[in-house]
Amino acid sequence: xxxxxGYVGAxxxxxxxxxxxxxxxxxxxxxxxxxxxxxxxxxxQRAEGKxxxxxxxxxxxxxxxxxxxxxxxxxxxxxxxxxxxxPHRSGPIVLLHNGIIENYRQLxxxxxxxxxxxxxxxxxxxxxxLLHDEYKKLTSGTPEARMRSALRSVVGQLKGAFAFGILCxxxxxVLYSAKLGSPLVVGQAEGETFMASGITALVEHTRQFMVxxxxxxxxxxxxxxxxxxxDGQPVTRPFQRVEWSVAMxxxxxxxxxMLKEIHEHPIAIAQTLNGRVQRDSGTxxxxxxxxxxLPLKTLSRLQIIACGTSYxxxxxxxxxxxxxxxxxxxxxxxxxxxxxxxxxxxxxxxVAVSQSGETAxxxxxxxxxxxxxxxxxxxxxxxxxxxxxxxxxxxLTKAGPEIxxxxxxxxxxxxxxxxxLGLALAQERQSLNDAQLRFYVDELVKIPSLVERxxxxxxxxxxxxxxxxxxxxxxxxxxxxxxPIALEGSLKLKELSYIHAEAYAAGELKHGxxxxxxxxxxxxxxxxxxxxxxxxxxxxxxxxxxxxxxxAVGQENDSQLLQLADDFIGIPECxxxxxxxxxxxxxxLLAYWIAVRKGTDVDQPRNLAKSVTVE
Ligand code: AGP
Numbered sequence: 001x002x003x004x005x006g007y008v009g010a011x012x013x014x015x016x017x018x019x020x021x022x023x024x025x026x027x028x029x030x031x032x033x034x035x036x037x038x039x040x041x042x043x044x045q046r047a048e049g050k051x052x053x054x055x056x057x058x059x060x061x062x063x064x065x066x067x068x069x070x071x072x073x074x075x076x077x078x079x080x081x082x083x084x085x086x087p088h089r090s091g092p093i094v095l096l097h098n099g100i101i102e103n104y105r106q107l108x109x110x111x112x113x114x115x116x117x118x119x120x121x122x123x124x125x126x127x128x129x130l131l132h133d134e135y136k137k138l139t140s141g142t143p144e145a146r147m148r149s150a151l152r153s154v155v156g157q158l159k160g161a162f163a164f165g166i167l168c169x170x171x172x173x174v175l176y177s178a179k180l181g182s183p184l185v186v187g188q189a190e191g192e193t194f195m196a197s198g199i200t201a202l203v204e205h206t207r208q209f210m211v212x213x214x215x216x217x218x219x220x221x222x223x224x225x226x227x228x229x230x231d232g233q234p235v236t237r238p239f240q241r242v243e244w245s246v247a248m249x250x251x252x253x254x255x256x257x258m259l260k261e262i263h264e265h266p267i268a269i270a271q272t273l274n275g276r277v278q279r280d281s282g283t284x285x286x287x288x289x290x291x292x293x294l295p296l297k298t299l300s301r302l303q304i305i306a307c308g309t310s311y312x313x314x315x316x317x318x319x320x321x322x323x324x325x326x327x328x329x330x331x332x333x334x335x336x337x338x339x340x341x342x343x344x345x346x347x348x349x350x351v352a353v354s355q356s357g358e359t360a361x362x363x364x365x366x367x368x369x370x371x372x373x374x375x376x377x378x379x380x381x382x383x384x385x386x387x388x389x390x391x392x393x394x395x396l397t398k399a400g401p402e403i404x405x406x407x408x409x410x411x412x413x414x415x416x417x418x419x420x421l422g423l424a425l426a427q428e429r430q431s432l433n434d435a436q437l438r439f440y441v442d443e444l445v446k447i448p449s450l451v452e453r454x455x456x457x458x459x460x461x462x463x464x465x466x467x468x469x470x471x472x473x474x475x476x477x478x479x480x481x482x483x484p485i486a487l488e489g490s491l492k493l494k495e496l497s498y499i500h501a502e503a504y505a506a507g508e509l510k511h512g513x514x515x516x517x518x519x520x521x522x523x524x525x526x527x528x529x530x531x532x533x534x535x536x537x538x539x540x541x542x543x544x545x546x547x548x549x550x551x552a553v554g555q556e557n558d559s560q561l562l563q564l565a566d567d568f569i570g571i572p573e574c575x576x577x578x579x580x581x582x583x584x585x586x587x588x589l590l591a592y593w594i595a596v597r598k599g600t601d602v603d604q605p606r607n608l609a610k611s612v613t614v615e
Contacts, residue, residue, distance in 0.1 A: 002086075002098035003029060003072035004184070005201050006165040008175040009192025009222045010066070012036075014045075014058040017070035020201040021051055023249065025604065029072035030080030034058075035087045035094045036065035037167050042094050046085035066173055066222075069165035071096040074609050077104070078121030088125040090116070090132035092169035097124040098197055099161035099182035099613065107157065127164065130154050135168070143170035144219070148228075151178055151217055155230050161360065161613060163212075165195060175220040177212070178230070182613050183358045183386055184212040186225050188239060193220045198382065198611075200401050204246045208239040211384040242383055248400045256602045258404035258496075262588045263455055266448040268399035268409035269581065272416040273444055282438025284424045290395035291421065294375055296428040299349050301328040303374070305337045305365045306353035307612070309407040309491060310414060314353050315484035316580050317418030324432055324440060325425035334365040335615070344374040351377045353418070355402055355410040356611035357385020364615065366390050379417045381410050395421065404603045405610045406495055408588050411488065412451070412581060419444060443577040453572045454585040458593075461586060464551070464567055465593035468522065469497070475516065475523045476503040476587075477539060479532035481580045486526055489587030495605050496595035506532075506539045519547035524590070526583055527554045527561055530576045540564050553586055 003024030005017055017034045032054045033046030043061050047053035051072070071086040077100075078084035086096035101107070104123035107130055112118065116129040134150035141149070147168050155162075161181030168174070177184060177195055187194040187202040187209050194202050195218065199209055210225065212218055216235060219226040227235040254260035275288040286292040302321065304314040311333055318329040332340070334352070338361075344350060350369035354362045357380035366387060370376055378391035381399050388394040397413035423440055426432040432440070468474070474493060478486035483505045490501035504513050506525070517523070523543050527536040537560070540550055544564065554561040556570030569586045595602050 002074050002197065003201070004096060004098045004163055004165050004195065004197045005070040006068070006175045006177065006195035006220065007192065008067045008173060008220050011064035012068055013064055014061040017068055018051060018055055018058060020196065021070050021072050023201040024072055024197055025051065029074050031082065031085035032070070032072045033085045033087055033096070034061060034068065034070040035167065036062050036068040037169065037172055038062045038065050039172070042089070042167070042169055044087060044089065044094065046082050048080055048082045048085065067167050067175055069094070069096055069167055069175070071165065077123045084120045084122050086124055087165070088120060088122065088128040090128040091136070093128055093132045093135065094167050095124065095128040095131060096165045097127060098163045101126060101158055101162065102160035103158065127154065127158065127162070130157065131166065143168065144174055147171060147174070147176060148217065148219065151176060152230060152232060155180070155217065163197065173221060177218040177220070179212045179216055179218070180214050181360065181363070183611070184218070185384065186210045186212060186218060186220065188225060191222050193222065193225055195220060199242055199244060200249055200403070203242070203244050203249065207241050207243070209242050209384065210237050210239045211389060213389055214386070240384065244401055249403060256404065258406055258408060258592055258602050261402055261404050261409045262585065262592060264399070264409040265412040265455070265585055266452045268397070268413040269416045269451060270448040271398035271400070272413045273420070274398070276420050277441050277444055279441065279445060282434065282441045284420060284427050284441070286424055286428070289420055289424055290393050291377065291424050294349060294377060294393050296425050298347060299327065299375070300347040301330065302349050302351060303330045303332060303344065303369070304351045304353060304418075305332045305334045305362060305369070307334050307359055307361050309411050309488055310353040310355060312484045312488040312491070313411050313414035313418060314351075315487065316415060316481050317422065319481045320419050320577070321422035321425065324422045325429060326431040327425060327429070334359065334361040337365040338368040342368065342372040344369055344372045346373050346375065348374045349377060350374040351379060351421070352387050352391060353379045353414055354385070354387050355381045355407050355414070357382045357387040358611045358613050359387070360613050360615045363387055363390060379414060379421070381413065405605055405608045406492060411584065415581060416444070416447070440577065443575055446574070447578050447581045450572055450574045450578055451581050451585055454582045457569060457571070457586050458589050461569065461589045462593040464569070465590065465597045467567070468590070469594045469597035471499060471522055473521070474499060474501045475513065475521060476501060477506040477509060477523060478503070478526035479506045479536055480530060482526035482528065482530070482532070482583060485580055485583050485587065486524070488584060489524060489591065492588055492591035493594065495608060496591045496602060497598050497600055498606070499594065506536055509539055509542065514542065514546070517543050517546040517548040519549070522549045522551060524551045524553065524587070527552050528571065528579050528583060529555050529558065530579055537561070537564070553583055
């Protein structure tokens with residue numbers, strides 16, 4: 001979704017705003033704009049398309065400004081044109097917005113009736129005129145006091161989600177914002193303060209961050225950050241130090257962020273394990289995992305809710321958690337969960353899995369779970385994200401910043417965190433004895449090196465992609481834990497290469513999908529030597545008997561599978577516990593290399609956003 005950046009301090013150049021917006025590009029966008037306020041007034045430059053279009057206009061902005069805001073827009077209302085790009089101006093007010101104003105039509109009618117001229121098709125312009133209208137009504141008090149009061153009035157009239165960036169020509173060294181439902185962080189350095197949709201925009205300027213929570217208004221000045229609730233109650237909140245570096249956000253010599261992040265699967269898993277597994281004692285450190293406060297011993301069931309790739313990580317963890325912790329695990333799409341009749345109680349642990357920690361569907365689902373009395377746990381990758389603040393407990397996946405829109409290393413880290421949750425439950429509920437628990441702890445510790453080995457498949461998969469990039473459709477099949485991996489592999493292929501792909505539990509093939517099989521249908525079949533191996537071989541025979549083509553993913557020395565398959569990807573020998581982590585890698589690589597061969601925008605696929613903050 002949209003990127004927001006704001007600055008107030010000694011002075012920032014146009015390239016400060018452009019570079020900060022570049023760090024937010026992964027959020028997905030289709031136009032951009034910057035506004036800078038100087039003694040001569042406000043200068044605004046906007047452009048349709050990528051930031052390179054806006055860059056051509058930077059020389060029309062002042063060299064420096066004490067206050068400024070910038071925006072990348074992911075269209076919710078109005079086409080991606082310069083006119084619809086943010087920021088929008090109304091009198092002394094200049095405003096930009098991440099989110100969606102659901103009642104903008106009613107407000108717009110009222111404002112038009114009061115004589116306001118609308119220049120864009122956006123919902124955001126309504127907020128600019130509304131704030132101007134409320135500000136004009138106030139005739140006493142300082143401009144800043146009037147802006148605060150006007151902003152309080154405006155947020156009480158809006159329905160939807162918003163994180164604003166606002167400047168006012170009458171208060172030349174103040175920046176304002178208000179937040180509900182869309183992410184906003186504040187950063188502070190010597191003599192300057194910042195706001196942004198995500199910490200990645202600011203890491204090169206500060207490590208000191210504070211998360212703005214829902215129903216809060218923020219007033220930024222060069223030396224101070226003041227927060228109050230929508231009803232005017234002051235809020236104090238400490239800054240936190242975040243250990244993310246600029247280097248972590250560069251491509252590091254890789255062609256795309258996505259390729260770099262696939263190769264970071266091992267380190268993402270290792271960092272997520274670090275401090276949580278205690279190898280000497282063969283136990284799990286509940287405090288480091290973030291679950292010590294939860295009543296793990298007395299829970300009756302888990303409900304895991306997520307979207308997209310995070311949902312597939314949740315589906316996969318069900319097999320492991322039920323097998324080790326012996327507790328029922330339901331997995332739900334967040335967008336469906338909140339509309340089902342809730343059956344949660346205080347003995348239900350609802351786990352929200354989200355890389356961004358800002359996904360609106362997941363946020364609303366966890367709100368519903370809390371309202372119904374559930375215990376809640378956030379498994380998120382971005383420190384201090386909104387979903388984490390919404391839950392009773394937070395278990396960070398330590399994948400580091402994931403810039404590619406398609407989730408890769410975060411998927412591996414999510415699996416790791418969920419497997420650790422399963423062992424934490426098993427430990428507390430004693431569903432595993434000490435020896436069994438130690439076995440699994442030792443298995444988890446092996447994963448990074450085995451995944452490292454499977455990354456060696458990249459060159460052979462790149463060659464394979466040359467024979468698959470022209471296809472218009474592909475099927476993925478797997479059994480047991482390999483079924484969610486098949487689902488994840490088909491999503492990756494769809495979202496990166498725009499090739500249609502579907503995934504089925506292999507046992508389901510004969511219940512309908514097998515009608516699709518003929519000599520034109522290629523099937524990616526996950527067939528490692530696990531408990532389902534023999535049955536999966538039967539599936540392969542059924543497909544071949546109907547002329548289908550098989551790309552098999554199996555153990556590297558499986559000569560029988562090599563004979564059967566038309567194409568073969570051999571993964572290193574490993575235990576069943578580790579298998580899903582290892583088979584995910586070739587599917588991520590396959591999707592990546594096919595997309596590269598097709599020439600699609602691998603790091604920012606069309607229509608997608610890294611963090612979907614609208615429902
Ligand atoms: C991942 O490749 C997808 N781009 C998408 O499905 C993503 O997993 C989904 O939007 C959920 O995002 P989250 O993990 O940030 O909540």
